[in-house]
Amino acid sequence: MSVGLWTHWVAMHAVPKVFMSLQGRTGNPLGSLISSHGRGIDPYPLMEEIRRRGPLIRTPFVWATADHAVSREILRDKRFGVTPPNGMEMPRPLRILLDRTDPKVANPVEPPAMVIVDPPDHTRYRQLVAQSFTPRAIDKLDTRVAEVTAELIDRLAGTPQPDLIADFASALPVAMIAEILGLPAETHAQLLDWGHHGSPLLDIGIPWRTYRRAIAGLRGLDGFLTEHFDRVRAGGPDDNPFSRMAADHTLTDHELAANAALLIGAGFETTVNLIGNGIVLLLRNPDQLARLRENPDLWPGAVDEILRIHSPVQMTARTARCDVEVAGRRLPAGSMVAVLLGGANHDPRVFPEPARFDITRPNAREHLAFASGIHVCLGAALARIEGATALRALFDAYPDVRLTEDPRPRGLVNLHGYLKLPALLGTRRTEPAGLVC
Numbered sequence: 001m002s003v004g005l006w007t008h009w010v011a012m013h014a015v016p017k018v019f020m021s022l023q024g025r026t027g028n029p030l031g032s033l034i035s036s037h038g039r040g041i042d043p044y045p046l047m048e049e050i051r052r053r054g055p056l057i058r059t060p061f062v063w064a065t066a067d068h069a070v071s072r073e074i075l076r077d078k079r080f081g082v083t084p085p086n087g088m089e090m091p092r093p094l095r096i097l098l099d100r101t102d103p104k105v106a107n108p109v110e111p112p113a114m115v116i117v118d119p120p121d122h123t124r125y126r127q128l129v130a131q132s133f134t135p136r137a138i139d140k141l142d143t144r145v146a147e148v149t150a151e152l153i154d155r156l157a158g159t160p161q162p163d164l165i166a167d168f169a170s171a172l173p174v175a176m177i178a179e180i181l182g183l184p185a186e187t188h189a190q191l192l193d194w195g196h197h198g199s200p201l202l203d204i205g206i207p208w209r210t211y212r213r214a215i216a217g218l219r220g221l222d223g224f225l226t227e228h229f230d231r232v233r234a235g236g237p238d239d240n241p242f243s244r245m246a247a248d249h250t251l252t253d254h255e256l257a258a259n260a261a262l263l264i265g266a267g268f269e270t271t272v273n274l275i276g277n278g279i280v281l282l283l284r285n286p287d288q289l290a291r292l293r294e295n296p297d298l299w300p301g302a303v304d305e306i307l308r309i310h311s312p313v314q315m316t317a318r319t320a321r322c323d324v325e326v327a328g329r330r331l332p333a334g335s336m337v338a339v340l341l342g343g344a345n346h347d348p349r350v351f352p353e354p355a356r357f358d359i360t361r362p363n364a365r366e367h368l369a370f371a372s373g374i375h376v377c378l379g380a381a382l383a384r385i386e387g388a389t390a391l392r393a394l395f396d397a398y399p400d401v402r403l404t405e406d407p408r409p410r411g412l413v414n415l416h417g418y419l420k421l422p423a424l425l426g427t428r429r430t431e432p433a434g435l436v437c
């Protein structure tokens, strides 16, 4: 065990966990929310309490909002930047400890991953990575999503009691992200393993064992990506934008690995939850599923309603770059704001009866599940296609599918989804169910 790594965990997770738990016990709903890792609690009552206290509330070290208008405003306001871990407001000794013990491994949620850097670097990385998401690239991916989904549906037929997370919901996004990065199918299982172990890093206050496994996973991924890009360079550029970037050294190795790791993490640790949460919501709301069966044109709206009501990414953060006034509050430069996307998506002023799952909700697409502003999800179009295609194909092929156990949440604070969805498929419908959107 590395003492440096353990010390980093203490500074980054153990101390903040104690602090946030104490805050929670003294009545701060953000403290209760942030310190709930591993407990699988329902976050919405806490987010409602935050919204009830005001559109933008001050808590020790961090402001918080669960208000839709204020969240959107902050995400789009150029006076706010991202909040890298070493930029968080914290006591000075903790900062020194953190800086000295940084494990220095390509981390998808630390610079230079684009999601956690400000312009001008952000603009440069985003423009380069966006080459994998042009309308032409998305068209090609759309066809591949339909093909991979059809293969998975066939494979399910040979698995009478599948786990719909492992055998279906996670398999599609990982296959798509591997295609985007030009990685062969043999890597899927390893990528899933690294992603699964790495996703708790988005929470604060994770246990030491979880942290150690996550960092080991990141090291594995970092080494694997570095070797992969070296191989690509040796073999000459191919048709893949990431391979081209590796070949012509557009980005440094560290920049390339961090942004590829971000795509891997952001690409499947979120979409798996869109599909998994969608399965649970539709099985719990058979009237809504029946409407989709009658009118498949409703699928795109249903996907946005799933993203709204059970957002795979529950929160993000921004930091004021200068003194600003928002929602009538003065925030000094350096103030950090927890933007509670899940809470904003349940704001009753924008989404009346927010806890009601309604696939025809006229403004469901106004959700902030993909955030907003310059960091708005780069993979949103792909995620929507994957969600609609996978869910529609599953319910068309297996109309009697049902879960055999109560779904168990993963217990993460930020990434919301289920650990397993053991199911019985029932008889497969063999007649073609029509085109998949």
Ligand code: HEM
Pocket: 114, 115, 116, 126, 177, 262, 263, 266, 267, 268, 270, 271, 274, 311, 312, 313, 316, 317, 368, 369, 370, 371, 372, 374, 375, 376, 377, 378, 379, 380, 382, 383
């Ligand atoms: C349902 C699925 C998904 C959800 C809910 C989701 C959510 C988000 C959110 C909330 C952000 C903004 C984070 C912030 O501002 O702090 C984001 C950024 C990002 N997402 Fe997604 N995402 C999903 C799928 C995907 C997919 C499939 C990909 C790629 C294949 C992807 C790639 C990215 C990238 C690269 C960014 C960073 C963009 C930037 O900083 O400019 N995401 N995503």
